[in-house]
Amino acid sequence: MALRAALRGRLSQLSSCTGHGRVCVPPTLLTQQRNSSTSPKIKVDLDQSTGVAVMRMQSPPVNSLSLDFLTELCISLEKLEMDKGCRGLIITSSQPKVFSAGLDIMEMYGKSPERCGEFWKAVQEMWLKLYSSNMVTIAAINGSSPAGGCLVSLTCDYRIMADNPRFSIGLNETQLGIVAPFWFKDTLANTVGHRHTEMALELGLLYNPAEALKIGMVDQLVPEDQVLSTATETMTKWLTIPEHARQITKSMMRKPTIDKLTSNRDADIHNFVSFITKDSIQKSLRMYLEMLKKRRG
Amino acid sequence: MALRAALRGRLSQLSSCTGHGRVCVPPTLLTQQRNSSTSPKIKVDLDQSTGVAVMRMQSPPVNSLSLDFLTELCISLEKLEMDKGCRGLIITSSQPKVFSAGLDIMEMYGKSPERCGEFWKAVQEMWLKLYSSNMVTIAAINGSSPAGGCLVSLTCDYRIMADNPRFSIGLNETQLGIVAPFWFKDTLANTVGHRHTEMALELGLLYNPAEALKIGMVDQLVPEDQVLSTATETMTKWLTIPEHARQITKSMMRKPTIDKLTSNRDADIHNFVSFITKDSIQKSLRMYLEMLKKRRG
Amino acid sequence: MALRAALRGRLSQLSSCTGHGRVCVPPTLLTQQRNSSTSPKIKVDLDQSTGVAVMRMQSPPVNSLSLDFLTELCISLEKLEMDKGCRGLIITSSQPKVFSAGLDIMEMYGKSPERCGEFWKAVQEMWLKLYSSNMVTIAAINGSSPAGGCLVSLTCDYRIMADNPRFSIGLNETQLGIVAPFWFKDTLANTVGHRHTEMALELGLLYNPAEALKIGMVDQLVPEDQVLSTATETMTKWLTIPEHARQITKSMMRKPTIDKLTSNRDADIHNFVSFITKDSIQKSLRMYLEMLKKRRG
Numbered sequence: 001m002a003l004r005a006a007l008r009g010r011l012s013q014l015s016s017c018t019g020h021g022r023v024c025v026p027p028t029l030l031t032q033q034r035n036s037s038t039s040p041k042i043k044v045d046l047d048q049s050t051g052v053a054v055m056r057m058q059s060p061p062v063n064s065l066s067l068d069f070l071t072e073l074c075i076s077l078e079k080l081e082m083d084k085g086c087r088g089l090i091i092t093s094s095q096p097k098v099f100s101a102g103l104d105i106m107e108m109y110g111k112s113p114e115r116c117g118e119f120w121k122a123v124q125e126m127w128l129k130l131y132s133s134n135m136v137t138i139a140a141i142n143g144s145s146p147a148g149g150c151l152v153s154l155t156c157d158y159r160i161m162a163d164n165p166r167f168s169i170g171l172n173e174t175q176l177g178i179v180a181p182f183w184f185k186d187t188l189a190n191t192v193g194h195r196h197t198e199m200a201l202e203l204g205l206l207y208n209p210a211e212a213l214k215i216g217m218v219d220q221l222v223p224e225d226q227v228l229s230t231a232t233e234t235m236t237k238w239l240t241i242p243e244h245a246r247q248i249t250k251s252m253m254r255k256p257t258i259d260k261l262t263s264n265r266d267a268d269i270h271n272f273v274s275f276i277t278k279d280s281i282q283k284s285l286r287m288y289l290e291m292l293k294k295r296r297g
Numbered sequence: 298m299a300l301r302a303a304l305r306g307r308l309s310q311l312s313s314c315t316g317h318g319r320v321c322v323p324p325t326l327l328t329q330q331r332n333s334s335t336s337p338k339i340k341v342d343l344d345q346s347t348g349v350a351v352m353r354m355q356s357p358p359v360n361s362l363s364l365d366f367l368t369e370l371c372i373s374l375e376k377l378e379m380d381k382g383c384r385g386l387i388i389t390s391s392q393p394k395v396f397s398a399g400l401d402i403m404e405m406y407g408k409s410p411e412r413c414g415e416f417w418k419a420v421q422e423m424w425l426k427l428y429s430s431n432m433v434t435i436a437a438i439n440g441s442s443p444a445g446g447c448l449v450s451l452t453c454d455y456r457i458m459a460d461n462p463r464f465s466i467g468l469n470e471t472q473l474g475i476v477a478p479f480w481f482k483d484t485l486a487n488t489v490g491h492r493h494t495e496m497a498l499e500l501g502l503l504y505n506p507a508e509a510l511k512i513g514m515v516d517q518l519v520p521e522d523q524v525l526s527t528a529t530e531t532m533t534k535w536l537t538i539p540e541h542a543r544q545i546t547k548s549m550m551r552k553p554t555i556d557k558l559t560s561n562r563d564a565d566i567h568n569f570v571s572f573i574t575k576d577s578i579q580k581s582l583r584m585y586l587e588m589l590k591k592r593r594g
Numbered sequence: 595m596a597l598r599a600a601l602r603g604r605l606s607q608l609s610s611c612t613g614h615g616r617v618c619v620p621p622t623l624l625t626q627q628r629n630s631s632t633s634p635k636i637k638v639d640l641d642q643s644t645g646v647a648v649m650r651m652q653s654p655p656v657n658s659l660s661l662d663f664l665t666e667l668c669i670s671l672e673k674l675e676m677d678k679g680c681r682g683l684i685i686t687s688s689q690p691k692v693f694s695a696g697l698d699i700m701e702m703y704g705k706s707p708e709r710c711g712e713f714w715k716a717v718q719e720m721w722l723k724l725y726s727s728n729m730v731t732i733a734a735i736n737g738s739s740p741a742g743g744c745l746v747s748l749t750c751d752y753r754i755m756a757d758n759p760r761f762s763i764g765l766n767e768t769q770l771g772i773v774a775p776f777w778f779k780d781t782l783a784n785t786v787g788h789r790h791t792e793m794a795l796e797l798g799l800l801y802n803p804a805e806a807l808k809i810g811m812v813d814q815l816v817p818e819d820q821v822l823s824t825a826t827e828t829m830t831k832w833l834t835i836p837e838h839a840r841q842i843t844k845s846m847m848r849k850p851t852i853d854k855l856t857s858n859r860d861a862d863i864h865n866f867v868s869f870i871t872k873d874s875i876q877k878s879l880r881m882y883l884e885m886l887k888k889r890r891g
Binding site for chain 3: 471472473475479482490492494495496500501577
């Protein structure tokens with residue numbers, strides 16, 4: 001009952017992020033149909049002269065964070081992290097209207113516990129790598145960024161979002177009947193404080209850019225066509241900061257939060273797997289997927 | 298000396314929350330004279346069709362949190378919590394101009410250590426039940442809400458206050474020479490952050506509605522006659538959220554704070570009893586009570 | 595490379611805090627040349643009738659926190675703390691345009707590990723004494739207040755800053771290639787929250803008064819010639835609060851932060867000494883000092 005109402009609520013939220021009559025998030029089912037598993041899901045361009053890499057998520061249609069996607073992302077991050085010539089990373093999307101729609105629901109629906117565990121470990125890995133990166137990381141949020149997409153942006157040192165009221169951002173897991181784990185919560189609380197995190201997570205709120213700026217979920221709004229150029233300019237400033245001191249400072253700020261997951265990875269995987277494989281949760285996901293199908297049908 | 302000055306300060310604060318020439322808080326002495334111990338202090342109306350209960354505090358004149366009041370409140374909460382048909386709770390006041398004046402000073406003045414300990418245990422119990430409630434809880438703050446009254450509202454998921462500048466809200470214990478315990482402090486810090494909590498508690502600040510909204514102590518202001526209806530509308534939205542996910546999320550946000558008291562209840566009772574039964578504190582309370590008498594005389 | 599760029603960045607920041615064509619912070623080299631080690635660096639006036647002491651930092655040119663300065667400060671603080679007649683402390687500067695330029699770089703450059711350790715212990719001691727003071731402490735920030743100068747003001751109960759856009763305040767250590775330790779970080783986070791602290795420390799940001807007010811780094815801006823009088827008026831209000839309750843409350847708010855350093859002083863000294871005596875850090879400091887010389891040349 002509550003779920004159905006929630007889905008209705010969510011649908012109206014989704015439609016508010018529709019552009020040109022087309023739902024932009026999160027038709028993750030489409031992923032299955034359209035994605036070519038052979039083409040790279042991540043494109044990285046490193047400018048050797050500036051030491052700045054631009055990472056473009058290009059997994060149609062909505063950059064869902066599938067296991068394949070996460071694996072590719074982690075490999076890319078590891079390479080950049082070890083490359084002395086790379087000091088800054090800008091993360092953005094090649095897909096229209098969406099930064100990333102978040103975790104791929106198909107990875108959580110009808111899968112074996114083993115596979116679910118493997119998937120969750122990859123989500124953890126991505127977060128650990130991003131949140132603890134020695135590079136300066138800037139999110140150039142050029143579209144909607146719900147759930148896991150929001151998490152990716154929250155791991156960055158700075159967030160610039162396109163000032164388009166059709167876009168939204170937030171950890172809206174609760175709206176789908178699932179729960180953001182403690183390290184999603186910690187990352188958000190480190191950004192917007194305890195009270196906004198409580199409201200945001202309990203209600204699964206999606207914020208438009210102006211609201212997100214107001215509570216500090218993003219740092220800056222710019223016109224849609226200036227997101228990447230502003231990120232590049234901002235990066236230039238950040239790279240003037242003495243690197244060693246900046247890195248130690250970043251680690252000091254984030255280590256306690258990172259340690260909490262590092263010392264609890266297995267328990268966290270276990271929690272996720274037992275929750276997501278529950279009949280009631282699987283039923284919720286099925287209803288959600290069927291609703292998406294109908295809407296597209 | 299300092300106390301006398303403080304009381305003067307407090308008197309002027311109180312007069313700023315006077316309506317129609319009558320002091321509205323906290324003549325808790327009156328409680329003793331007017332209260333009928335047989336009439337219920339709490340009135341609960343549960344709408345079975347919506348699953349929403351409205352709890353009206355109706356202990357004249359100012360809903361002081363006496364031991365009897367707290368006992369009744371806890372019993373009501375327990376019943377609602379166990380009632381599967383009740384999913385949301387709105388807490389409001391039947392008394393004019395006051396939500397609740399907070400802890401009943403008469404329970405702390407001239408009482409035996411045993412009785413003080415019993416009283417404090419009931420205060421703890423109320424907080425534990427409210428702050429950890431599985432229900433959606435909304436405070437419909439239709440009057441002034443100092444000290445323990447503020448605490449009640451802070452335990453809720455959402456706070457709507459009457460936009461009447463004569464009303465005030467805050468944890469003003471310090472002004473009376475007593476100290477808000479660590480779990481009052483934690484509850485406030487979870488709502489308005491560390492710095493505002495430090496200022497608020499050190500100075501025993503009472504905020505008018507606009508100030509309270511600004512620092513996030515309340516979430517929304519509405520005209521006085523729309524407090525309850527707005528609470529009801531807000532509740533409807535909250536109840537569309539998938540319940541299980543919302544409850545787990547709420548617990549994740551609040552469990553560390555709750556655990557701190559749960560694992561320290563006896564020590565906290567002991568601290569309170571030794572503090573409140575000190576001669577100097579009892580003297581402060583007597584001066585305060587005499588001052589209230591004179592004002593009314 | 596990064597450092598040089600950082601220094602350029604810093605120079606432009608510095609010039610933005612130049613008044614009448616003269617750099618106001620932080621020509622700490624000058625300290626060496628002009629300071630008379632015999633004249634007192636701290637002047638304390640205690641008004642017995644009000645119980646309020648005004649502490650003036652008067653170590654030309656910029657109140658650098660040298661070992662001598664810190665020692666004198668700590669002795670003064672201890673005397674005031676033990677004086678029952680002193681209940682409030684206002685900290686301000688006798689130097690034009692600067693509150694305090696922060697830690698004296700000469701104490702960190704070319705010094706033996708033993709001497710560096712002695713210096714750092716004095717910095718710890720100052721912070722411990724100020725942050726845990728039983729007195730009401732108010733910072734009357736009548737000039738720029740970078741790094742350690744900002745820290746001094748952050749330890750106070752209330753911060754009033756001169757509304758002069760040429761003045762700046764912030765923990766800008768990173769800009770110099772050094773790192774604010776965890777207790778500087780904790781003090782700032784307790785004031786402006788986690789996210790602003792992360793940004794402020796990673797970038798070594800200096801804020802103008804309006805910006806500092808906006809994020810809560812200071813509590814109030816007043817015209818330059820009213821800083822001290824406003825501090826005195828504010829103190830009068832704070833001293834009306836029942837003292838014992840206020841002190842217990844302040845301790846409750848700050849004890850966890852203080853305990854973190856108290857139980858880690860030796861390790862913290864060791865960390866500082868091994869960091870600051872590194873060749874690379876000494877080289878950074880030398881470049882910085884030479885740059886200051888040239889600018890003045």
